[in-house]
Structures are given as C-alpha cells and as structure tokens.
Amino acid sequence: MHPLTKVASATAFALALGLGSAQAATEIEMFFPVPVEGKLAKEMQSLMERFNAAHPDIKAKAVYTGSYDETNLKTHAAIKAGRPPAAVIMSANFVLEYQIADEIQPLDPLIAADGKTSDAFMDQFWPALHGNARFAGKVWGVPFHNSTPLLYFNTDHFKEVGLDPKNPPKTWAEWSDAAKKLTKREGDKTTRWGLMLPSNYDYLGWVMTALDMSNGGQYYNSEYGGEVYYDQPSMRGALTFVDNLIHRDKVMPEGETDGKAVSTAFFAGQTSMVVLSTGSLSFIRENMKSGYGVAFVPSNIRNAVAIGGASLIMPKGLSDEQRKASWELIKWLTSPAVSGGWSRFTGYFAPNKAAYDLPEMKEFLAKNPDAQVAVDQLAYARSWFATYSTVAVRKALEDEVQAVLSGKKKPLEALKAAQAKAEEIMAPYVAATAMNLPK
Amino acid sequence: MAIATASDDVFVEEERPTARVLGRRHDRLALALIAPSLLFLVVFTYWPIAQVVLQALTIETFGSKTVEHGFGNFARLFADASFGRAVTNNLIYAAGTIVPSIGLALALAVGLRESTRFNALLRTVVFFPVLLPLVAAASLFLFVFLPGIGLLDHHLGRLGFHQTNWLGDPDVALWSLIGLTVWKNAAYYMLFFIAGLQAIPDDLYEAARLEGASATQRFARVTLPLLGPTLAFVLVVALVNVVTQVDHVVVLTKGGPSDSTNLVLYYIYQQAHENYDTGKAAAATVASLTALVALSVLSLRTLERAVHYEA
Numbered sequence A: 001m002h003p004l005t006k007v008a009s010a011t012a013f014a015l016a017l018g019l020g021s022a023q024a025a026t027e028i029e030m031f032f033p034v035p036v037e038g039k040l041a042k043e044m045q046s047l048m049e050r051f052n053a054a055h056p057d058i059k060a061k062a063v064y065t066g067s068y069d070e071t072n073l074k075t076h077a078a079i080k081a082g083r084p085p086a087a088v089i090m091s092a093n094f095v096l097e098y099q100i101a102d103e104i105q106p107l108d109p110l111i112a113a114d115g116k117t118s119d120a121f122m123d124q125f126w127p128a129l130h131g132n133a134r135f136a137g138k139v140w141g142v143p144f145h146n147s148t149p150l151l152y153f154n155t156d157h158f159k160e161v162g163l164d165p166k167n168p169p170k171t172w173a174e175w176s177d178a179a180k181k182l183t184k185r186e187g188d189k190t191t192r193w194g195l196m197l198p199s200n201y202d203y204l205g206w207v208m209t210a211l212d213m214s215n216g217g218q219y220y221n222s223e224y225g226g227e228v229y230y231d232q233p234s235m236r237g238a239l240t241f242v243d244n245l246i247h248r249d250k251v252m253p254e255g256e257t258d259g260k261a262v263s264t265a266f267f268a269g270q271t272s273m274v275v276l277s278t279g280s281l282s283f284i285r286e287n288m289k290s291g292y293g294v295a296f297v298p299s300n301i302r303n304a305v306a307i308g309g310a311s312l313i314m315p316k317g318l319s320d321e322q323r324k325a326s327w328e329l330i331k332w333l334t335s336p337a338v339s340g341g342w343s344r345f346t347g348y349f350a351p352n353k354a355a356y357d358l359p360e361m362k363e364f365l366a367k368n369p370d371a372q373v374a375v376d377q378l379a380y381a382r383s384w385f386a387t388y389s390t391v392a393v394r395k396a397l398e399d400e401v402q403a404v405l406s407g408k409k410k411p412l413e414a415l416k417a418a419q420a421k422a423e424e425i426m427a428p429y430v431a432a433t434a435m436n437l438p439k
Numbered sequence B: 001m002a003i004a005t006a007s008d009d010v011f012v013e014e015e016r017p018t019a020r021v022l023g024r025r026h027d028r029l030a031l032a033l034i035a036p037s038l039l040f041l042v043v044f045t046y047w048p049i050a051q052v053v054l055q056a057l058t059i060e061t062f063g064s065k066t067v068e069h070g071f072g073n074f075a076r077l078f079a080d081a082s083f084g085r086a087v088t089n090n091l092i093y094a095a096g097t098i099v100p101s102i103g104l105a106l107a108l109a110v111g112l113r114e115s116t117r118f119n120a121l122l123r124t125v126v127f128f129p130v131l132l133p134l135v136a137a138a139s140l141f142l143f144v145f146l147p148g149i150g151l152l153d154h155h156l157g158r159l160g161f162h163q164t165n166w167l168g169d170p171d172v173a174l175w176s177l178i179g180l181t182v183w184k185n186a187a188y189y190m191l192f193f194i195a196g197l198q199a200i201p202d203d204l205y206e207a208a209r210l211e212g213a214s215a216t217q218r219f220a221r222v223t224l225p226l227l228g229p230t231l232a233f234v235l236v237v238a239l240v241n242v243v244t245q246v247d248h249v250v251v252l253t254k255g256g257p258s259d260s261t262n263l264v265l266y267y268i269y270q271q272a273h274e275n276y277d278t279g280k281a282a283a284a285t286v287a288s289l290t291a292l293v294a295l296s297v298l299s300l301r302t303l304e305r306a307v308h309y310e311a
Helices: A003-021 A040-054 A068-080 A092-100 A108-113 A118-122 A127-133 A155-160 A172-182 A203-214 A233-248 A259-267 A278-287 A320-333 A336-346 A353-357 A359-367 A369-380 A390-405 A411-432 B002-008 B010-056 B072-079 B081-111 B117-131 B134-144 B151-158 B173-198 B202-210 B215-226 B228-244 B247-253 B264-274 B278-305
Strands: A026-032 A058-064 A087-091 A142-147 A149-154 A184-186 A189-196 A271-277 A292-295 A308-313 B058-060 B067-069
Touching (some): A026 A068, A040 A058, A058 A320, A068 A087, A068 B264, A087 A092, A087 A320, A092 A127, A092 A390, A142 A320, A142 A336, A149 A155, A149 A203, A149 A278, A155 A172, A155 A292, A172 A189, A172 A233, A172 A271, A189 A259, A203 A233, A203 A390, A233 A411, A259 A271, A259 A278, A271 A278, A278 A336, A278 A369, A292 A369, A320 A336, A353 A359, A359 A369, A390 A411, B010 B058, B058 B072, B058 B278, B072 B278, B081 B173, B081 B228, B081 B264, B134 B151, B173 B228, B173 B247, B202 B215, B215 B228, B228 B264, B228 B278, B247 B264, B264 B278
Parallel strands (some): A026 A058, A026 A087, A189 A271
Antiparallel strands (some): A087 A308, A142 A308, A149 A271, A149 A292, A184 A189
C-alpha cells in the first residue's frame, strides 16, 4: 500500500469509530456567548452538567463563542462549513437574518409534536419578547435571557441637590431639569455630569431606539425587514433632545462615550444619572459604593423601550436525533426554574413568566426591589430593531448620531444622511422583496 | 546551479549526461526535501490567495442564485465613502506612527548604545511595551484614556488642562490610537537599530573624531548611512504593521466615532462579518495587499539603492 493511502484509510477508520461511538447517546453542541461581566461561562457549564445528568440519552456540550457578535460570526461559519451547532444562544435581533438567509428551522413542528399550539407555547413568555421570536407566521427562536435599558441614578447626589430619590424623573422635562440641578461646575470646568448615555456602536442604537420609542416612534418596521424610520419627527425630537443636553444645557459630555466609561464614571460619582442595560444590574449592585436607584427610562409621549438579550435558535441541517435532543435542551433551558435561576445569577430578567411565581424568585425580588423595576418596565417594552443586515443599518444611524454628539452636524441633516445610507444598504433586499413585482 | 557549471566546463564534455542525471536527481531530492513546507505553503497561503482573488471577481446578488464574474465589487468598493475614509485614516495612521516611532527608536538606540549595566536596565524598561500583546495594551489604555478619571486626564487635569474625550472625539480618537501604537512599537524597532549599530566598526568613529567631526556630523555622515539596510528593513516591518495590526481598533473604538478610526483591515472585517458582503471584503483585501506589496518593493528598492553595505 502507498503510504498516503495507508494514512487515508487509517483516518477513515478512526472517523468511522468516532461516528460509531456517537450512536450511544446523542451528542449535541450549543454555542453560547457571554455578553456581560461576571462568571457566566462557569455557570453555563454547571447547567450543562445538570441537564446531562437528567437526560442520560443526550450528551450536550456548551461551547463558549465569545461576544454576541463573535457568536453570530462563528455560527454563520459553522453553518457554511456544514457542521451547524444543534442550538445557539443568539442575540435576539439577529434571528431575523437567519430566517431571511434560510439557515434556521421553524420550531412549530416540534411544538406541535409536543401536542401544543404555537400560541400556547409563546404564551409562556412575556408579550414584549414575541416580536423577535415569532414572525413571518412561524416561531424561530425561544427567548433565553432578556434586558431593557434602565435609568440608574445616584441617590446621594439626588439628596444633595434637593431631589427626591423616591420620585425619580418620569418625563423628559423632569429628566433635563434634574440633570441641570445635578451638574456641578468649577469655573468653566465640569466636575460632575448630570447624565451620561453610552454611545459606542451597538449600545447607541439601543439607546436611540429607547428615546425614539419614548417619543412615540417605531424606529423600524417590525413586520418587514426592509424599512427604518430614521428621518421621522419622533427620531428628530429624540436626537434634538440629546443634542440640547450636550450643547445647549451642557449637562452631558460631548462626543462618544463607551458603555464601560459610563459605568466607571457612575461608580466614581462623576455622573449622577446613566442609562444602562438591566443586564448590568448585578454588576452595579456589586460595585456601586454610594446609594443608587433605578427607574424607567423617562418618556416624552409614552413609556416605551426596546428589549435586548438573546434567544435560542436551531440551525438547519441537523439529524432527527440531534433535532430532538436540541429541542429537549432548549425547553429545559427556558423552563421556569432554570430561567429564574439564570436571571438571579445574571441580572437579566427571566423570559418565562412562570419563573416569577416560584418562591425563590419572590424572595429574591423582595430583597432586591431594583430587579422588580426591570420586570415592571416589561409591560411597556417592544421588539428590538431587526432588519436585513441589522448591524450595518444600525451603524448608519449610529455614525450620524455620533457626529451630532461631537457637534459636527445638526440633527436634521444627520438623520437625513442616516436614512439615505440605511436605504442604500437595504436596497438589495428591498429589490428582491417589496419591489419584486409581477412582470 | 549544478547544471550550469557542468555545461560551462568544456573539458568535461563526456561527463555532461551524468552531470545532468545527477542534477535531475538533485532537483528531485531538493523537491522532496521542500515538499512538506511547499505543501503547507500551497494549502495555507497560495490557495487562499487564489480564492480571495476569485472571490473578489465573483458578484453575488441577494435573492438570485446566479453568479456573475467581473470587476463590479471593485467598482462598488471605490464608490464607498467609508472605504475612502478608511484609506485616508490608514494613510494618516501610517505617517503618524511610522515617522515618530522610527525617529524615537533611532534616538533610543543611539542613546542606549553602550552596553553598560545602567543602559541594559533602561533598555529593558523601554522594551517592556513590546512584551505586551496589542490586545492587552489596548485594554489597559481603555482606562488610561477614560475622560476625567483616566490616568491621562487625571494628571493633565492637575496641570490645569480641560477634560478630553480621547476616544470619543472624532478629531482626537485617531491620534490617541497613533500615540498608543508609537508607545508600543518604538522599542521594537529600537532593537533592530541597536543590532545595526553594533555592526558599525568603532574605528570609523575614531577616524571621524580625528578629522574633527562633531557629534551631529558623526551621526549624519557615519551612523545614518551605515544603518541604511536596517532602516530599510524596519520601514518595511513598520509598513506591514500599519496594515495588519488593528487589535486596538477592535478593543477601543470599533472604528468609531463616525468611522474616524476605521482602518482598512477593520473595514474588511466589517464588510465580511457585519454586512456579509464577501465580494466587497475580498476586493478590499486584494486592493490593499496589492498596494502594500507595491509599497514594500518600492521602499526596499529606493532605500537599498542609497544604502552603503560595506563599511
């Protein structure tokens, strides 16, 4: 035998052995990201051990795949390479793109096989989460952990300037008044800012969504991935509000501010109010030295914010056994007890409503009333921005908003440019869908 | 080589066939010896290069299964304002990092030239940033650059300066990254210059001193010309670094605010992984690498022509 042939046959033999041994228990892999600070990766491994102990016929392995964006990248790569993971914890606003690219499977057949209707299945989860999980007539994702933006404020600073920490600002008018009172200056130097908003890519889009929705806006067409409403009055009002806080009232620093810089400044007492994710709740609870409180994001027209967080999805191209095993894992991870435990550990809220009926959750909320605010705000939450090419379309807005934050552009011209750029990016999708007309 | 010498030699005409066979056998042996590395080179270098070029010429449209070939990706690339911005940024970044870091490296090398114990200590201190991976350095600088509370603003504030948003001001952000890069790379280039300086014989300096040359004259007339080959090498290394290292962009700014720190490599990443536009990403890769190769060849040629190799 030629040496190369020998090697090849040996490899084939080894591969056959490897595949053979997989027959015993169905082996599945799940990709998972760690989006926030903390020991989440370790906690996920212990969840997997519990799942495998309870399901001897399945051997599930959690593969840590970095941030949300990296997980998205690795999932696409794995699917392209023909070795899709059995399940992925995917940023909820990327699910639409997988559906558009026809890379994930609808979950309705699996739900039906359990003898449930899709309506009954989705009814387990908070209504605000439905939009990013069930669209185009089918269920594509199962909410795993979710968040909303929250207003965090320093109660010591509030007392110092005569504001009532029990009664945080509810409207934009009260909000900007509070920010003016809280800002401290020495000569022309600002030593304490009234308010800080995270404005790095990704976070900025989410914050602008919250402000736009609080101003009555829709931000995007939640029914069709080829439309955004960047140059509308609701968005113009929201961006002008921010522009005024920076350049007219000087209660917010100029330029872009990273989310990490925002939380650091909040801990250091350099800013009195910040808007950050509910996912940062545990992090702030552990690191904040002075007193703090949380509240809804203030409103101008109505209370409204967009959700964030992640859903479990199932790629196409799995065997029947893998699909069944993956479905077991997905159901287990989103069950009330597991969902509630993960929520208490991370600070995200539990998507499964029943999690909040469990005694350990009631006890936890009684001890941590700030977590209750996050849950209460859910009644006003809406779907997260998702379109064709979500990241690029979001960046189209973010680049222009950053120009306003730096004083390079005025809101109106910035938003017109953002809208034009977004439409240019979505043009191929629009041409193949809404503008694909009978010839 | 073996064949050439054998055929040149008229006196061993009868031996030519044997020499040829020998040569052929040599060739085969040589080929067999380099085969393993050649295989890896083909599989991991040349094949991917061919694929990138092919990808750059492949045009896919959303919603249609048919694929066309042509220069459409390049046309879209050059029409993209963000690409223009990335190229401009990269040019500013190149000029802003290469000139100061090479100047600084040269100054440090000349200053720390003598191998005294004190200099060895200083060299280690200066060399320290090189030991840090760029990702780690960038993560550290996140806190150095924090407005108001960061190390930089804290000390500048004591001197009475205003708060600066080092990474969040589109006019400043690129210069912050340039500062970080110079801090990180200067000592690395210094190492090459120190090695180059050791190769310059002392008697040249002695002669220059006898002729009454001042320190500046000795530097300009002896040190600099003889460092030519080192300088040419360092310049190419620096040029490659400018294009291939974007870890700090990923960690600190993601190209923002408003694309003001976007460099070509990060732009390629965005096109490929954020916009799923592999055609444009491949076109940008081909365009930037062509420019890089051309620049490297040009700088090596011009510098080597002006270089004195012999002392």
